[in-house]
Amino acid sequence: MHPPSFQTWICLFCLLWITTTAATAQKVGLVLSGGGAKGLAHVGVLKVLEQHQIPIDYIVGTSMGSVVGALYAAGYSPSEIEELVLSPHFQHWATGKKMDEHAFNYFSLDPSPAALRLPLDLNSSLKVQATSGLVNDVNLNYALATRLAAGSAIANYDFDKLFVPFRSLAAEIFTRQQVVQEKGSLADAVRNSMAVPLAFRPIRQADGRYLFDGGVFNNFPADVMRSEFKPDIIIGVNVGDVSYKKYPHEKDDELLNSALIFLALDVADTTALGSKSILIQPNLEGFGTTDFARVQELIDIGVKAAQEKLPLMKQRIEREVDTVALIQRRHQFQSRAPKPRFSNVEVHGLEENQNEYTRKFFRKIGRYYTIDDIEEGYYRLAANDFFRGIYPRIHYDSTSKGYELSIDARQSNNVTAEVGAVFSTRPVDNLYVGLEFRYLNRLLYTIGANGNISRFNPAGSFSFRVNIPAFIPFYLEPSVLYHSMNYQDANGFLDRDATSTQLRLRNFKVGLQAGFSHNFRSRFVLDGAWFSNEDMYANSENVSTDDVLDETDYDGYTAALRFERNSLNRKMYSTKGHRAVLGVRAVTASELYRPGSTSITTEANTNEHKWLQFSATYEGFYPLANQKSSWGYFIKGVISTQGLFSNFQSSLISAPAFSPLPDSRTIFLENYRANRYGAIGLNYSLTFWNKFEWRTEVYTHIMHQRLQEDLLQKAVRSKGFSRPYLTASTGFVFQLPIGPAALHFIHYDNPTNRWSVFGHVGFLIFRPRTLE
Numbered sequence: 001m002h003p004p005s006f007q008t009w010i011c012l013f014c015l016l017w018i019t020t021t022a023a024t025a026q027k028v029g030l031v032l033s034g035g036g037a038k039g040l041a042h043v044g045v046l047k048v049l050e051q052h053q054i055p056i057d058y059i060v061g062t063s064m065g066s067v068v069g070a071l072y073a074a075g076y077s078p079s080e081i082e083e084l085v086l087s088p089h090f091q092h093w094a095t096g097k098k099m100d101e102h103a104f105n106y107f108s109l110d111p112s113p114a115a116l117r118l119p120l121d122l123n124s125s126l127k128v129q130a131t132s133g134l135v136n137d138v139n140l141n142y143a144l145a146t147r148l149a150a151g152s153a154i155a156n157y158d159f160d161k162l163f164v165p166f167r168s169l170a171a172e173i174f175t176r177q178q179v180v181q182e183k184g185s186l187a188d189a190v191r192n193s194m195a196v197p198l199a200f201r202p203i204r205q206a207d208g209r210y211l212f213d214g215g216v217f218n219n220f221p222a223d224v225m226r227s228e229f230k231p232d233i234i235i236g237v238n239v240g241d242v243s244y245k246k247y248p249h250e251k252d253d254e255l256l257n258s259a260l261i262f263l264a265l266d267v268a269d270t271t272a273l274g275s276k277s278i279l280i281q282p283n284l285e286g287f288g289t290t291d292f293a294r295v296q297e298l299i300d301i302g303v304k305a306a307q308e309k310l311p312l313m314k315q316r317i318e319r320e321v322d323t324v325a326l327i328q329r330r331h332q333f334q335s336r337a338p339k340p341r342f343s344n345v346e347v348h349g350l351e352e353n354q355n356e357y358t359r360k361f362f363r364k365i366g367r368y369y370t371i372d373d374i375e376e377g378y379y380r381l382a383a384n385d386f387f388r389g390i391y392p393r394i395h396y397d398s399t400s401k402g403y404e405l406s407i408d409a410r411q412s413n414n415v416t417a418e419v420g421a422v423f424s425t426r427p428v429d430n431l432y433v434g435l436e437f438r439y440l441n442r443l444l445y446t447i448g449a450n451g452n453i454s455r456f457n458p459a460g461s462f463s464f465r466v467n468i469p470a471f472i473p474f475y476l477e478p479s480v481l482y483h484s485m486n487y488q489d490a491n492g493f494l495d496r497d498a499t500s501t502q503l504r505l506r507n508f509k510v511g512l513q514a515g516f517s518h519n520f521r522s523r524f525v526l527d528g529a530w531f532s533n534e535d536m537y538a539n540s541e542n543v544s545t546d547d548v549l550d551e552t553d554y555d556g557y558t559a560a561l562r563f564e565r566n567s568l569n570r571k572m573y574s575t576k577g578h579r580a581v582l583g584v585r586a587v588t589a590s591e592l593y594r595p596g597s598t599s600i601t602t603e604a605n606t607n608e609h610k611w612l613q614f615s616a617t618y619e620g621f622y623p624l625a626n627q628k629s630s631w632g633y634f635i636k637g638v639i640s641t642q643g644l645f646s647n648f649q650s651s652l653i654s655a656p657a658f659s660p661l662p663d664s665r666t667i668f669l670e671n672y673r674a675n676r677y678g679a680i681g682l683n684y685s686l687t688f689w690n691k692f693e694w695r696t697e698v699y700t701h702i703m704h705q706r707l708q709e710d711l712l713q714k715a716v717r718s719k720g721f722s723r724p725y726l727t728a729s730t731g732f733v734f735q736l737p738i739g740p741a742a743l744h745f746i747h748y749d750n751p752t753n754r755w756s757v758f759g760h761v762g763f764l765i766f767r768p769r770t771l772e
Contacts, residue, residue, distance in 0.1 A: 026319045029058040029231035031222050031273075032065025034215035035239035036196070036289025037094070037298065039064025040085055041282045044302025045237050046078040053320040054313055058229040060221050062169040062214035065237070066193035067144075070186055073159070073166035074151025075333045084147075085295050093143045094292040096136030111571040113432045113452075113765040114418035115738040119385055121413045135199055138382040138390070144187040145392045146371070149403060150337035152186040153396035159183060163333045167228050168193045169214030169221045178217045180224055185393060203391055204408065215240065222273050233316055234277040237302075239284060278313055280305050342369035343402030345377070349409045354440045358387070358409050360469035368402055376519070380473070381407070385416050386438045414438050418450065420739065422762035428666045430454040430762070443468055452767075456666065459483045459767055474516040483507040483767050487668045502543050503668055505653065506534040507770040522565040530557055531589075531770040537649045539598040539713055541752075550596040552650040554609070556589030558771060568621070571763055572662060572740055573695060573733050575630040575685050578620040585613045587771060593646035600713050601647075611642040613656065613771075621683070632683035634660070634699065640675040644707075644715045651715035652707055656772075660699040660727050661746065663758045665766050671725055671750045674703035681727075691735040695742075699727040725749035739763040 030049075032042045042065055049056060061069030071081050084090060091097070155161035159168075159182045168181040168189040181189040188203065192211040195202040202210040214221065219240040225231065273279055282305035287298065345362045347355040362369060362377030369377075381387050389410030397404050418434035434450030444467040451460035463479035487503040511529025518524075532555035539550060562583035568574040591607040621632035638656045645651040655673045659665045660681060664672070679701035686694045702724050705717040731744035739762040746756050 026055075026233065026317065027057045027229070027231045028055045028317060028319075029060065029225045029229050029234045030056050030069070031220065031225050031234055031236040032059065032061040032069045033220045033236075033238045033240040034063025034065055034194075034213065035219075035284075036064055037292040037294070038239040038282075038284045038287050038289060039068060040292075040295055040298035041239050041284065041302030041305065042068040042237055043078060043082050043085060044282075044299040044304075045280055045306040046072060047082065047299075048303055048306035048310070049235075050078050050323070050326070052310060052314075053323060054235075054317060055319055055321045056164055058165050058167075058225065058231055060167045060169065060225040060228065061193070062219060062221055063194050063196070064239075066168040066190050066214065069166060070148060070151075070168065070190045073162040073164045074148050074186060075154075075163040075330055077327075077330060082299060085299075089139075089143070090295070091292060093140045096139065098136075098139075111763075111765055112418060112420070112434070113422070113430070113571075113763040114420040114434060115763060116419045117385075118417045118419070119413035120415040120417060137200055138379075140200075141191065141391055142375070142378055144190055145394045146375075148185075148187040148190065149394040149396070150334070150340075152394075153338050153403070154333060154336045155186075157184055157186075157395075159186070159189075162186070163330060165229065167221075167224060169218060169224060170195075170211040171214055171216040171218075172209060173197075173212050173216060176217070178214060178221075178224075179211055180228065182228070185395065188393065201389075222277075234273055235280065235313065236273045236277060237280045237282075237305075239282055276316065278309055278316065280309050338396050338401070338403070340371045341402045342371075342374055342405055343367075343397060343400035344404045345369065345374075345407070346404065347407045347409050349407075350411065350440070353442050355409070357440060357442060357444065357469060358407065361473070362405075363471055369405075374405055378407075380469075381409070384438075384444070384467075385413060385436075386411060386440060386444065411440070420763055422739075422760055422764050424666075424760040424764070425758055426663075426666060428454070428456040428663075428760075428764075430457060430764075455486065457483075457485055457766060461767070472516055472518055474514060477513045477515070479509075479511055479513065481507070481509045481511075481767070481770070483509075483769065485665075485766075502538050502541070503653070504536045504549070505769070506536075508532045509770045521567045522563070525560075525562045525564060527560045527562070528558070529770070531555060533654075533770060535650060535653050536596075537653060538596070539600075539647070539649055543598070547598055548596040550599050550647070550649065551594045552591060552645060552653070553594075554589045554591040554645075554654070556587065556609075558585060558587045558589075560585040568619075571765060573685070573693070573742070574619075574621050574632070575687075575693075576621050576623050579618070581615070581617045583613075583615050585615075585771065587611050587613070587642075591645055591650075593650065599647070605646055607646065609643055609645075611640060613638065613640040613642065615639075615656070619681075628688070629684070629686045632685075634679070634681035634683065636680075636701075637678045638674075638676060642675050644717075647713045648707065648709035648715040649713070654771075655707065658701050660701075661697065661729050661744070662742070662764045663744070663746070663760070666758075666764075667748075667753050669748055669750045669753065672701070672748075674706055674722075676704040677701050685733075693733040693735075694730075695733050696730040697728070700724045701727075736761070 059069040059073050068081060151162060159166045170179040170181055170192040172179055181192065191203055193214045194200060195211065196213045202212055204210055220236065220238055222234055222236055225234055282301045284301060287294065345359055347358040350358070358381055361380045362373060364373050378392060381390055387409055389412040391408040393406040393408065395404050395406065414437060416436045418432070420432035422428070422430040431453040432450065434448065436446055436448045439445045446465040446467065448463045452458055459482060461479060461481045463477055465475050465477040467475045485505045509529045509531045511527060514526045516524045533553065535552045536549040538547065560583055562581060565580045567577040568579050569576040588610045591609060594604045595601050615638045617636045619632060619634040621630050623630040636658070640656060642655065645654055652670060652673050655675050658672045658677055658679055660679065679699055681697060681699035683697045703722040705719070706722045707715050708718050710716050726749045728747045729744050731742060733740050733742045741761045743759040746758055748754060
């Protein structure tokens with residue numbers, strides 16, 4: 001056998017060189033379709049591609065495919081993207097729900113009984129228009145801007161210079177053209193690409209246009225990949241096919257809302273890939289476009305779909321990417337990111353004096369704003385309904401060596417209407433209505449009026465607030481309040497036919513409040529007011545319609561300083577967060593007593609009173625690992641130097657009340673009123689059937705120098721401490737859009753109302769009395 005000739009060796013070498021060069025030069029493009037929540041399957045596909053050394057040289061995405069693709073192109077690894085979408089914050093970005101740690105309540109720390117807040121726009125022609133009910137994008141916009149800022153800066157806002165060259169598809173609906181985004185802010189490109197009609201509002205561009213979700217015209221942009229990058233092979237991942245093999249009879253109602261949103265989006269044309277490319281089609285039947293809570297399932301489905309195509313990918317893609325080299329290249333890309341500091345904040349979109357007002361929400365110490373300064377200022381701005389239409393843009397300025405934040409602020413509405421209602425098993429039904437008007441000039445002015453229409457608790461208030469965004473922002477608010485509570489002999493289950501009133505409390509207050517807020521959840525409040533209270537009551541349990549009630553009128557002045565912090569996740573029946581209130585109040589008042597037919601004495605008298613009151617309340621709730629149950633605790637203490645009034649009933653009525661349960665203020669409990677007391681409590685709740693909860697609460701309180709009645713109907717103080725008093729409640733709570741629906745079985749350690757059943761629907765939240 002003769003050895004190969006020289007010519008044969010040359011031919012073999014050339015063939016080997018051509019084969020090796022072709023494999024090395026082989027370029028792979030990845031196309032990621034839109035599909036709402038189903039696009040989370042893209043994360044699973046990316047994990048498999050990297051784990052098995054499949055190269056990704058270019059990415060083109062639309063809608064949710066644009067989100068995942070942009071994160072990867074900006075230098076995030078598949079595991080980092082997975083960690084991001086599995087985080088609790090992601091649910092807030094996708095659904096628009098407020099984030100607990102960023103629900104800044106400088107404007108509205110006090111919970112309102114309103115179940116519905118309807119933003120309205122009262123324009124110059126006095127036409128009232130309801131604003132759109134799209135998903136609140138405050139969290140989403142900030143998340144995209146901050147998480148994609150570094151990648152954009154490294155690439156100098158050229159998508160070809162990202163970690164992986166990238167294109168994002170959007171749509172211009174008026175001219176019915178698709179827009180291929182290749183330069184500028186990566187966050188803007190992604191946000192444009194996911195502006196789903198009827199779901200997310202579109203963002204105005206620098207040239208004045210509005211762009212929408214790219215899936216409107218092209219939900220599977222394989223053609224864009226070919227025209228932009230001309231890869232040798234394309235891997236296409238399609239999650240956008242919303243069709244079912246058969247009509248989903250059992251799920252059609254559940255799927256209808258999300259299906260309507262995506263009716264305008266094209267079903268993917270997967271034939272555009274070509275015969276030599278690879279299509280990955282995850283089996284997503286049964287998943288909707290809004291199933292963002294099923295993140296892990298969707299990722300796992302993406303992993304499975306990619307693994308099934310691995311043999312075909314290995315066969316057609318000969319080139320492999322060294323894992324160590326890929327990690328090093330990613331680290332090198334990330335290391336070029338500028339320091340996360342901000343040199344300037346600009347606000348646009350409003351009148352100049354209004355823009356100046358919004359800029360003051362951002363505070364800095366030194367030359368630069370920190371990322372924490374930026375975050376706090378952004379959420380301070382977003383906390384007010386007046387600025388719901390805000391959009392952040394972050395751009396790196398090489399001259400100042402810092403990022404610049406540009407806020408596009410739009411006046412979303414200047415009027416907000418509030419409505420709430422409570423329906424109860426006792427005659428404490430309540431209708432709440434409110435209206436707020438806001439006007440922004442150099443300062444933000446808010447005029448508010450609201451009222452309760454109720455047999456038990458008629459009330460109303462009017463206020464005028466001036467918000468001042470200083471280094472420590474504060475507000476000044478003069479207000480007028482009227483408040484009445486009519487306790488009636490209707491304490492039994494479904495006893496709604498009460499005819500006699502044993503106790504009626506009427507309060508009137510004109511005051512000025514100043515609030516100072518140094519962080520998201522806390523504020524200091526200085527409150528001064530003139531007040532006038534009128535208490536009418538009987539001195540015995542049996543009252544006829546012919547009896548004349550005793551009357552104690554006392555008016556005067558009060559001043560209070562309070563620290564308040566509230567991070568509870570709900571207005572009522574909280575399962576997460578904390579609330580703390582520390583306060584001191586000074587009171588000077590003149591008492592006028594007029595006896596009625598149930599009084600032993602027949603002479604009126606007057607007294608002067610001065611006292612100080614210190615109070616502290618703290619409650620916290622801690623979800624367990626399964627997130628289905630939570631424990632909570634409660635601590636409260638009150639010390640008051642308040643003196644005795646003309647008789648026992650007036651002294652008891654004016655004393656601080658311990659109201660541990662939602663319905664505690666709907667009944668008058670003698671054993672729960674004292675000038676000095678301490679209380680502790682425990683709470684447990686278990687969630688099942690989604691929003692259905694079993695809730696149990698136990699409290700005990702002890703009084704010091706408890707008030708007692710002598711034979712002459714006068715109040716006397718007992719010596720030392722009282723015995724512990726036990727309060728317990730167990731029942732069921734169901735969270736409805738109009739507020740909680742609850743049914744409780746309750747024990748009060750009180751001669752009357754010892755055992756009761758109480759149910760209600762709606763937010764059972766009462767205004768505090770003038771001296772509370």
